Amino acid sequence: MQTFTTIADLRAALAPHRLDGRTIGLVPTMGYLHVGHMALARRALAENDIVVATIFVNPLQFGANEDLARYPRDLARDQAMLEAEGVHYLFAPGVADMYPRPMETVVDVPTLGAELEGAVRPGHFAGVATVVTKLFNIAGPDRAYFGEKDFQQLAIIRRMAEDLAQPVEVIGVATVREVDGLACSSRNVYLSAEERAAAAVVPRALEEAERLVAAGETDARRLEEKIVAFLRSEPLAHPEVVAVRDPQTLAEIAGIGEKPVLLLLFVRFGGTKLLDNRVIGPKNMKR
Numbered sequence: 001m002q003t004f005t006t007i008a009d010l011r012a013a014l015a016p017h018r019l020d021g022r023t024i025g026l027v028p029t030m031g032y033l034h035v036g037h038m039a040l041a042r043r044a045l046a047e048n049d050i051v052v053a054t055i056f057v058n059p060l061q062f063g064a065n066e067d068l069a070r071y072p073r074d075l076a077r078d079q080a081m082l083e084a085e086g087v088h089y090l091f092a093p094g095v096a097d098m099y100p101r102p103m104e105t106v107v108d109v110p111t112l113g114a115e116l117e118g119a120v121r122p123g124h125f126a127g128v129a130t131v132v133t134k135l136f137n138i139a140g141p142d143r144a145y146f147g148e149k150d151f152q153q154l155a156i157i158r159r160m161a162e163d164l165a166q167p168v169e170v171i172g173v174a175t176v177r178e179v180d181g182l183a184c185s186s187r188n189v190y191l192s193a194e195e196r197a198a199a200a201v202v203p204r205a206l207e208e209a210e211r212l213v214a215a216g217e218t219d220a221r222r223l224e225e226k227i228v229a230f231l232r233s234e235p236l237a238h239p240e241v242v243a244v245r246d247p248q249t250l251a252e253i254a255g256i257g258e259k260p261v262l263l264l265l266f267v268r269f270g271g272t273k274l275l276d277n278r279v280i281g282p283k284n285m286k287r
């Protein structure tokens, strides 16, 4: 695997592949890789001739009081993991390589990006949409891979790619979990041992929602209230977003009826915010 830090070097490496008609899969990440990232890489390797992973902790998507400076980093370990998986290229630019001067141009998805996680992280999704567009422009991938754990991000990137006719297929990959069900996440390392044990309440809340819907709960607001109470039964859990939405549009819905619904959770443990979600179908519904 070759690692590049400049846009020009990555482009030069990819140009001959493109000329020879090879397909390119892109796996954008912020590094400190785990088995969830590896699932994206494996899927990309299965579906493309050439796979480019990217590692860039994008300052544009962090708010002033967020964890940009302390975001976990270990480039050597990440390189070894990607190499072992068979990834062909790693693009790991510095901030000056990606943004040699302050960005004047921004890609925003203002409605989808303002709610749910966007409501507690203003500007976050404009930062994501902007950097992902730039990564698409740099690598020119045929397909790009994103985790369903970041459900709203995936929905926003799909919408952005469609709206802007970006010539890339956006592919969602199922969430990979630890043995107790907690979604793998780079930020899990921030959790103390106590918080880590308590965090298992998040996937359990998704199970509980599934159980409540199967038992006949049809009111979206009541389901949200029950899940907030379930999460609060764990004293270390501070639910920030508990929302039942339409999985396609992320629009609010009132009732749980014939169609599957998205339950999206954003739960804080100490200073660490964890995301999770599940698409839940009504009783006996085949999904």
Ligand SMILES: Nc1ncnc2c1ncn2[C@@H]1O[C@H](COP(=O)(O)OP(=O)(O)OP(=O)(O)O)[C@@H](O)[C@H]1O
Binding pocket: 028, 029, 030, 031, 035, 036, 037, 039, 040, 145, 146, 147, 148, 149, 150, 173, 174, 175, 176, 177, 183, 184, 185, 186, 187, 188
């Ligand atoms: N458990 C997981 N299963 C599948 N995909 C995942 C998982 N965790 C992250 N991803 C995906 O990997 C890509 C890169 O994510 P990122 O580098 O932010 O990792 P992360 O673990 O989500 O980090 P953070 O803890 O900062 O949210 C995103 O598309 C994200 O959805």
Ligand SMILES: CC(C)(CO)[C@@H](O)C(=O)[O-]
Binding pocket: 028, 029, 030, 056, 058, 061, 128, 131, 132, 150, 153
């Ligand atoms: C897609 C992404 C790499 C853009 O910085 C980031 O938001 C992430 O890791 O999910």
Ligand code: BAL
Binding pocket: 030, 061, 150, 153
């Ligand atoms: N959602 C993954 C990237 C971030 O939290 O900034």
